[in-house]
Amino acid sequence: MDSNQILDEIRDINLSYMLLAKQMLREDRVSAMYRLGINQDVADILEQLTSAQLIKMAASNMLLCRFRFDDRLIAEMLSTDSRDQSVAKSHASILMAGKSAEAMI
Structure with a gap:
């Protein structure tokens, strides 16, 4: 796998993760915070992101989720x-x- 492929995969994972996180927070905030391992501040930030901001963050070359x-x-x-x-x-x-x-x- 070349570096461009890896970056594309990272962006796809980031976008999927952030979309899932936003959906989980909308459906059940407390459970989502527990399952995602995030605190109140991060949950607030994720919920307030516009689609454009979410896409921009997902385009990062770093994984936004972690073990x-x-x-x-x-x-x-x-x-x-x-x-x-x-x-x-x-x-x-x-x-x-x-x-x-x-x-x-």
Whole structure:
């Protein structure tokens, strides 16, 4: 994959992510903030973005979304094949919820 292809993919991911985030915030703000791992300030900014601003931000050469976990335990809980997948996912959600929400913008 050449660098232009990678940049195009990043822009597509950014646009999809931001459109999804805005939709989630419109439908259920509290749940969206939890699922996206964002705080009140970032939610306010995302909701107020115009279409032109959203497209401009999506055109960045940096990914605007990121993994919400940075430790091996959560990664293993989410990726391991276990008999009781719902318990592992719930436990991982609890651990991630305990981490502070960070601004993505």
